[in-house]
């Protein structure tokens with residue numbers, strides 16, 4: 001009997017080790033891992049550069065309080081701001097802490113300019129921003145909030161794509177609109193660039209902030225450093241996590257100078273957030289992702305992957321309804337529950353993971369090789385071929 005709580009529905013398999021795109025299970029099998037800890041291991045398993053970085057730092061200093069200067073964090077923040085819209089960064093340890101901080105920052109900004117009543121956040125119904133009490137209420141999904149006490153006030157919801165409702169929700173108390181640039185858990189739903197542009201315009205017009213949650217789609221996964229870059233807009237606040245740590249828990253909020261001014265000493269903090277060990281790994285991750293040609297390669301190979309998956313979709317139009325997503329944030333939407341299909345892929349040594357709306361999520365590491373993509377394509381095709389609907 002496991003002493004772990006039952007809050008996960010775990011597959012009955014564990015792993016001895018990983019290398020790049022592969023995981024090796026305790027029962028002696030090799031799996032092509034296109035889950036990668038849910039878009040976390042952006043550079044695959046046991047990446048030599050990350051091993052080197054963590055080894056080196058682990059011999060110097062693991063943790064010091066944010067009461068002191070942390071040069072590794074200064075370095076990572078500089079890289080994150082030089083490459084993006086942002087002027088300022090606060091480090092956290094997870095995605096939900098990052099979205100939680102984003103909400104706090106938006107509210108604190110309006111408080112700091114004498115408009116404390118502007119504190120409501122508009123979100124997409126059944127989106128995913130994490131599991132803290134505030135984040136589940138931001139997501140507004142019954143499945144996540146049920147049984148967890150009184151609803152946290154301050155969030156208004158519209159359905160994905162319902163622009164009319166979204167505009168109607170904006171009132172004098174609205175502080176921000178917060179959406180995932182690409183909805184991950186919600187079924188790999190890409191908000192089109194024209195929509196993101198429109199959101200920016202509306203926010204400008206109404207004097208409210210735009211928060212783009214890039215916890216899953218950010219840090220190169222879309223083929224751009226941030227998925228919103230395709231829309232050529234500047235958000236005000238962007239929570240990130242997953243991919244930036246390459247497997248080490250790191251979260252962060254990126255923000256413009258304007259809102260950062262509100263975060264004066266004592267307004268927010270974290271014991272672990274931004275510690276030297278985490279920051280050293282983060283620096284190693286971002287150095288590799290920002291290397292010349294790296295993101296172009298993500299774009300080029302992921303385009304190939306999408307193209308080939310669309311061919312399979314046309315070949316099996318009774319199984320696959322749609323190929324969704326952008327870059328290496330890919331969703332195969334089936335016409336029926338995806339559980340059995342995911343099991344079949346796993347039987348054939350390909351690991352994938354579910355998302356809402358019958359979607360199978362495919363999340364290779366950003367440095368996946370073409371031969372590994374081809375192997376995945378062969379497995380998906382084989383499972384389609386043998387699948388009894």
Ligand SMILES: *Cc1c(COP(=O)(O)O)cnc(C)c1O
Nearest residue numbers: 094095096128129130184215216
């Ligand atoms: C995973 C995720 C989160 C929460 O991240 P945790 O590290 O699990 O807390 C928040 N927002 C989005 C878009 C995510 O995909």
